[in-house]
Amino acid sequence: MAKLSIRDLNLRGLRVFVRVDYNVPMEEQDGQMVINDATRIKETLPTLEALIAQGARLILAAHLGRPKGQREPSMSLRPVAAKLADMIGRPVAFVDDCLGEKVEKTAGALKDGDILLLENVRYYDEEEANDPTFAEKLAKVADAYVNDAFGAAHRAHASTEGVARIVGKRGGKCAAGLLMERELKFLGDELEKPAKPFVVILGGAKVSDKIKVIDRLLEKADTILIGGAMAYTFKLAQGFKVGKSLVEPDKTDVAKAALEKAKARGVQFLLPTDNTIVTTVKTDKLNKKGKPIMEFTNPRTNAEANIPDAEEGVDIGPKTAVAFREAILGAKTILWNGPMGIFEDKRFAIGTNAVAQAVVDATAKGAKSIIGGGDSVKALNKAGLGDQVTFMSTGGGASLEFLEGAVLPGVAALSEK
Numbered sequence: 001m002a003k004l005s006i007r008d009l010n011l012r013g014l015r016v017f018v019r020v021d022y023n024v025p026m027e028e029q030d031g032q033m034v035i036n037d038a039t040r041i042k043e044t045l046p047t048l049e050a051l052i053a054q055g056a057r058l059i060l061a062a063h064l065g066r067p068k069g070q071r072e073p074s075m076s077l078r079p080v081a082a083k084l085a086d087m088i089g090r091p092v093a094f095v096d097d098c099l100g101e102k103v104e105k106t107a108g109a110l111k112d113g114d115i116l117l118l119e120n121v122r123y124y125d126e127e128e129a130n131d132p133t134f135a136e137k138l139a140k141v142a143d144a145y146v147n148d149a150f151g152a153a154h155r156a157h158a159s160t161e162g163v164a165r166i167v168g169k170r171g172g173k174c175a176a177g178l179l180m181e182r183e184l185k186f187l188g189d190e191l192e193k194p195a196k197p198f199v200v201i202l203g204g205a206k207v208s209d210k211i212k213v214i215d216r217l218l219e220k221a222d223t224i225l226i227g228g229a230m231a232y233t234f235k236l237a238q239g240f241k242v243g244k245s246l247v248e249p250d251k252t253d254v255a256k257a258a259l260e261k262a263k264a265r266g267v268q269f270l271l272p273t274d275n276t277i278v279t280t281v282k283t284d285k286l287n288k289k290g291k292p293i294m295e296f297t298n299p300r301t302n303a304e305a306n307i308p309d310a311e312e313g314v315d316i317g318p319k320t321a322v323a324f325r326e327a328i329l330g331a332k333t334i335l336w337n338g339p340m341g342i343f344e345d346k347r348f349a350i351g352t353n354a355v356a357q358a359v360v361d362a363t364a365k366g367a368k369s370i371i372g373g374g375d376s377v378k379a380l381n382k383a384g385l386g387d388q389v390t391f392m393s394t395g396g397g398a399s400l401e402f403l404e405g406a407v408l409p410g411v412a413a414l415s416e417k
Ligand code: AMP
Pocket: 203, 204, 205, 206, 209, 227, 228, 229, 230, 246, 313, 314, 315, 337, 338, 339, 340, 341, 342, 343, 344, 374, 375
């Protein structure tokens, strides 16, 4: 059954506990924490504005970083309150705690349409432990609950799950915010019965991270395109040589099973037929883990199915990019998760950018394109193409778990329509 949305409600005069995702990147400048990228704040504005238009009294809760139960000043949400006030054009009250007397007093004095942001919920260990007493304390100020933090919905924490259960038990409404509602629509409903042909593009580092998604999508997809380091585990499973490429030798059986399932179901399963390869050279510099930093030298196209022993595959090659483009342009529904290569280095972003452009072109021709979060979103934004796809998920881990078909605790706790 569908989850209740704030569009189904009128929360006038009620104190609404809104879980948002304000885990924004910050940086210290002249002794002050400054927000580097306010995208996550911007994305909550439609929900907040809709609630304000209803006359709700907003109590916003979020986490920032991993303070591990300590009051870590660099992870305070105070700068977010100022930024939000700026962006929404209204005052935003801030209390330097997420529960207790001060919170109750400020929340009690809110008028219709007022906004209060609470301090980082992860200043308490009980948040991640989903401690029931802690959740009760958080829920004390809430008449209703709204979750707009899809990116945190795969965790059963107090502010994402516990509070909703308590509010629901009291007879209060627990609804999805507009951002959450869109995530459920595109990653859920739209992929339930996708318009065909349905083309799935998967990349990134590891097969093990995405095998459950592959397995589930093999039931629905017409074509699956695999790039990134993930492809090398499939190539190894097929008996090809992968040189020094990032690979999971213990996952070849899983890869084989996926290839067999694709064959049995008549799903076209395309792997790279050429690659960009490099020679890796150890430098004197060490990374954070104390391991030598590797330098990639002599990038070139390897048109062979096998990668030479001393070389590493870092991107799909030009022939593969053309084949992937052709498949993508024939799609009516596209799901993309994961880069085709080490796209952080622009020399190896060519395959990822080619896929991004193909997805954009297919969208312009009428296909629905759904980007399953994480690095594919980063790659599209970096290429300036983010606004030319149908939907980009705001989740990373949450998107993957949802695509696997898992029930997300933060979603499960919301009221049914
Ligand atoms: P994921 O989080 O699983 O989507 O993986 C994303 C990461 O995979 C990115 O940081 C890429 O640099 C990395 N990646 C993609 N292709 C390769 C490759 N051929 N070799 C090593 N890393 C890769």
